[in-house]
Amino acid sequence: MISLANSSRVEIAEMRVETGISELNRVLGGGLMAGSVILLAGDPGVGKSTLACQVSSNLSKAKVRVLYVSGEETKDQVIARFRRIDTDADVALLCTQNLQRVVDEIDRDDAGYNFVVVDSLQALYDPKSTLSAYSSNQLRTNASVLSAVAKRRGTTLMLLGQITKDGSVSGPKSIEHLVDVVAYFIRPRDDSVRSLEIVKNRFGRTPEFADFILEEKGLTTSGEDTLMSKGDLSDVAGRAFVPVSYGSRYYLAEIQALVSPARDSAPRIYSEGLDIGRLQMLLLILDKELGLSLTSKMVLVQVVGSREVKDHTSDLAVAAALVSAATGRPVAEGLCCFGELSLLGELRPTGDSAERLRFAKSRGFSDAVCNMVNNSDIVDSCRTLPQALVRLGLLKAELRAIG
Secondary structure (H helix, E strand, C coil): CCCHHHCCHHHHHHCEECCCCHHHHHHHCCCEECCCEEEEEECCCCCHHHHHHHHHHHHHHCCCCEEEEECCCCHHHHHHHHHHHCCCCCCEEEECCEHHHHHHHHCCCCCCCCEEEEECHHHCECCCCCCCCCCHHHHHHHHHHHHHHHHHHCCEEEEEEEECCCCCECCHHHHHCCCCEEEEEECCCCCCEEEEEEEEECCCCCCEEEEEEEECCEEEECCCCCCCCCCCCCCCCCEEEEEEEECCEEEEEEEEEEEEECHHHCCCEEEECCCHHHHHHHHHHHHHHHCCCHHHEEEEEEECCCCCCCCHHHHHHHHHHHHHHHHCCCCCCCEEECCCECCCCEECCCCCHHHHHHHHHHCCCCEEEECCCCCCCCCCECCEHHHHHHHCCCCCCCCCCCC
């Protein structure tokens, strides 16, 4: 029996082990929690094994007992990766696809492993079982058995998993409740960038993300706004910027839009990084408020980079990019914008407007167009879509129709 009254924050903090990668520590809530189970999922070749090797190497230098289990690569292949990343790594290596052998190794009394990597979860099977290797049932069995032994031993376990073509982990709903942390490693269109997104964390805040650069010797922390275009903030029609909230961080999203006459009189709408239903709603609002007839044209909207923008405060930026593309007028220099739009064209207030403005100014913007009543820091505070578009330099007057 453990008394919660006798537990202290210091004891909880001491259960964390830093990975040696500052951004990874941050998104995990301060580091690895002792006895936790982490599912790291991503496309083949995205860098899951590289990240796991870097963490293993860093922990081994901190005198943490590490076991790396490889079910897909040979001993020489794994050793070559570790040597490319760090020649001084002291990590125990086990190359097998036998689930029971892995369990026995983790459970050895004289082993004392504090951190175990299984690369990958799909590769393991029990030769005594009737379950087919790589099947969903076998996958659930692997996760359940490995989680149980890790919890019993107080060992932190990192399970590497491949995602399916539709972007989900095989058998996700049957696995997620078995693990403490679910992280996705994503490859953006910029092939050198990797984005780690935490979608579940029993010991920290969600969602969270961290961006990395994949280099010859491994992954390095990239700095913020990696997924933005490499261009500057110059005046270009069809572009708008929005400070987006994601977990404990803000990042700058660039919205680009193209509008052209529909081919063969058949209007089409394309979207990358935005919910298509949300985009259709915004097009209808623009048609109603401004008479642009965008729903009868070919419309393409893209979020630069690969991170999908789900924050509805991006509505105004999407609308601004569309109007800019349709009229050929760029957004006024030095302005970004944010705010959710109602069906009636009202611009709703955003609770963290001051924080978003401070972030935008740190990225080179002079001001932000939004709805923040009675705040002297934001000059361009407005209540409606037409008002906002006037402030952004996209309308010459607050008119309902612009032709």
